Amino acid sequence: MDFIGNVDVKSLATEFGTPLYVYDRQKIRNNYFKLFHAFSKYFNNFKIHFSVKSNSNVHILKEFKELGCGVDCSSPFELLLVLKAGFDPTDIIYTGNYESDEDFALISRYNIKINFDDITSYERFKKYRQPEFVSFRVNPGIGKGGFEGITTGGADAKFGVPYELLPQAYRKAKDDGARYFGVHIMTGSNILEPIYFAEVVEKLFRIVGRMFQELKIKPEYIDIGGGFGIPYTDDENELDIDKTAEVIFEVYQEYCNKFGFGEPQLKIEPGRYLIGNAGYLISKVTGIKKGYKKFVGIDAGMNTLIRPALYGAIHRIKVYGKREATNLVQICGQICENSDILLKNVPFPDIQVGDICIIEDVGAYGFSMASNYNSRPLPVELLVDNGKVKLIRRRQTFEDYIHLMEVD
Ligand SMILES: Cc1ncc(COP(=O)(O)O)c(C=O)c1O
CATH class of the missing domain: 2.40.37.10 (Lyase, Ornithine Decarboxylase; Chain A, domain 1)
Structure with a gap:
């Protein structure tokens, strides 16, 4: 070493x-290609959005842009950084929480897709403009992370709309005139077991499947967040990323068919896995x-x-x-x-x-x-x-x- x-x-x-x-450029590229190839084996329609919070150096962001990667931002400055790095708004998504009016005043100037953390966040955003596209982050009532501090789902997590309130959130957005929809879930970070991702995706479909059918919503994307783990010690094994993509796909395909969703885009927002x-x-x-x-x-x-x-x-x-x-x-x-x-x-x-x-x-x-x-x-x-x-x-x-x- x-x-x-x-x-x-x-x-x-x-x-x-x-x-x-010090960052090793070849390692970053290899990580990206490994992840990309794993998901492209199964999914025709998927997009990787690098999680800017994990590393927000503008030169690193440019590397990901060159690779064809999108980005996920969580604050106004992160948004300004990715714009500075040259990302097109179509490749930018925003997943924040508890944004202020000032935050939304800035964010709403750009035509990017937002995963709202709550109905009240959506309401605050609406003061600036009615979004045509609306996506909510779901809290499915369960979560798991490498540490408590990186567990982002469940009753103690500050993230996402409690799943019981989700129909109300989408109905409201629809009544307001939103025409395109997505949904987001992320229950924890640094997960090393493939099956956990499939379980979360299944849980998500169980929450939104019938509800979207009833509301006549065909989601444009399903965003399962980041969370793909890496070993930090000699005792841990690498996450089997091919298996992860495979088990996610099995559930994804089954439920998209079951609910007649067609082929919504799968979005993932890895940070740790990529860099x-x-x-x-x-x-x-x-x-x-x-x-x-x-x-x-x-x-x-x-x-x-x-x-x-x-x-x-x-x-x-x-x-x-x-x-x-x-x-x-x-x-x-x-x-x-x-x-x-x-x-x-x-x-x-x-x-x-x-x-x-x-x-x-x-x-x-x-x-x-x-x-x-x-x-x-x-x-x-x-x-x-x-x-x-x-x-x-x-x-x-x-x-x-x-x-x-x-x-x-
Ligand atoms: C909304 C969201 N997306 C993506 C990530 C990236 O997670 P990871 O680095 O575990 O892939 C995080 C991390 O906290 C997050 O909060």
Whole structure:
């Protein structure tokens, strides 16, 4: 793991400093092709929308555009970013929640398809214009995610229209003059079992099938969200994506036939699956302490990668040029919080200040969740492609940081 995209990690750390996010362009492309081929084996009519929240660097978005991918946005800035990256409104969908009037004032200026999170969201949007196309996100009353924080369906989830209220929502939209319809579901993220996706799709059809028939709605699309997981540890297996597409298709076909829906477009909104394993966080060992336990301090912490502190997520960490793990350590960041510990009691090589660490699988929900906490600057981002290196975000300087506070 001393090279990423055929580029020596140490040379990157020397040239650009640490902490440093590095994305491997070939891995991103391979992930996309793998997913695309799996679904194209079964579906004639499907579209992949990259989930912008997982990684919103405009250069990364341009990569997905070049691949023919659409995008899913969740905020006005994300929408402006994808427009900046050159996406056509027909390739953009929007799935947010609790949007303000100001949010909708901006979003409504663009002719994009929106998955409304609630009837009240739809009502707020309508103040700006009556959409011709309406889709609601369904909360089916169940959910499952890699952690509680990424479980997005069920009674405790803040997302989606409770399924009992769905007929009311679509009837209202129809009475208001909407002519085209879709439906959205996503009950959790980082799922590694194919069958779960089929179960969710079946649940969705059971909720909307008869209801759409009664309302004489033929959905234009059925959007099953993201959630396609990746292994973060050696103990986890990869999601079998071919099987996933196959089992989704079996249910999809059966129920579309049963309810006479024809062939609505299947939409998926993956983030993690497309870019998670293509991202690495390069960090330097800054201090080693023999406290009650052995602590290895590095210059990447919850400000650069919050997933461990937020969810208890695990990311594998390797050391440049060192393989053999000799002792148990705690690896922590520089933030003044005790939750800023990336790994606890892990076997680690014999380490020295200045060694380079490589944190794996951080392409999704890595930089996009980074912050300036403790007034630490946002890190650099690089895109590497078979020996070539492109700077896609420079390091934040103190001038950048103070600029917004100089309000006079
Ligand atoms: C509406 C929606 N779509 C797509 C995604 C992407 O999920 P994932 O990265 O698990 O594929 C999310 C993540 O939270 C989401 O909320």
